[in-house]
Amino acid sequence: MAVEHNIEPLSHAQNTVNTSMTSSWFSHSSDLLIQYSINIFLALCILLVGTFLVKFIHKGVVNLLETKSVDSAVVQFISSFIRYALLVMVFIAALNSIGVAMTGVIAVLASASLAVGLALKGSLSNFASGVLIVLFRPFKSKDFIEVGKVSGTVQAIEIFHTVLTTGDNKMVAIPNRLVMSQPIVNFSKHKIRRINFEIRVSYDADLQKTKQVLAGVLKSEERILSLPAPTIGVLALANSSINIAVRPWVKSEEYWKVYYDTLQAIKEELDKEGIQIPFPQMDIHIK
Structure with a gap:
């Protein structure tokens, strides 16, 4: 009976210890849960507030650059770069608030930088080429350019692409590295451009009269500049025609309008004067 009497207090004490440990574990878990909840809430707040601030700063940078009369294509490139850089900083701050050690993140990024660099070699090249375009400015927004076999009006210089709108209103995004590696x-x-006409007339045509007719057409077109003076001269004695070079100068923005109107006027005036424009002919003899 004495032994049985001694066992009961021991069992009671053990139960007390277990209850205390369980209570301590729940208390510790509750504290951790509260702490993690606070950290996650703080991280969400940082993301929300940071995203709003990034938008505000982005808009402020755009307005500042525009007041400085910076080209719109350059504005878009710089503002996009700043926006993405700030978003990365906000994301890192949010991770830090959760408790992720930045030294570990930096170490992981450093160890993965080589692999990422190799995987994104083309993208990094496009980014570097975009920086060169912004620095050296071979063209600006709204310029009409030709890169390789693509021509169009520059709409934007983005971080990885240069965006053109073609004459038939198609959008073309050219990687910046291709832009910098091809002739532009x-x-x-320039404010003025030269139109290069090559007018072919018959060998029977009076060359002096033909040149006078062509000079009259150029003089009657008010959009053709007097300085530099237009050039008219015999370019080549071809197989079936005499080729005459007609080189008037016009304002760059009026190039195509003057081109179409002047070419039509030349044809009409040559017809009026009876000056023949030769065309390929074939004689067939049937026996």
């Missing part, structure tokens, strides 16, 4: 023809760089 900028048709809008």
Whole structure:
């Protein structure tokens, strides 16, 4: 009976210890849950507030650059770069608030930088080429350019692409590295351009009269500039025609309008004067 009497107090004490440990575990778990909840809530607040601030700063940068008369294509490139950089900083701050050690994140990023660099080699090249475009400015927004076999009006210089709108209103996004690795023809760089006509007339035509007719057409077109003076001269004695070079100068923005109207006027005036424009002919003899 004495042994049985001694066992009961021991069992009671053990139950007391277990209850205390369970209570302590629940208390600790509750504290951790509250702490993590607070950290997650703080991270969400940082993301929300940070995203709002990034938008505000982005808009402020755009307005500042526009007041400085910076080209709109350059404005878009710079503002996009700043926006993405700030978003990365906000994301890192949110991770830090949760308790993720930044030294570990930086170490992981450093160790993965080589692999990421190799995987994103083309993208990094496009970004670097975009920086070169912004620095050297071979063209600006609204310029009409030709890159390789693509021509169009520059709409934007983005981080990885240059966006053009073609003459038939198609959007073309050209990787920046391809833009910088090919010849760029900028048709809008200078205020005036020269139209290159090559008019072919018959060998029977009076060359002096023909040149006078062509000079009269150019003089009657008010949009053709007097300085530099137009050039008219015999370009080549071809197989079936005499080729005459007609080189008037016009304002760049009026190039195509003057081109179409002047070419039509030349044809009409040559017909009036009886000056023949030769065309390919074939004689068939049947026996």
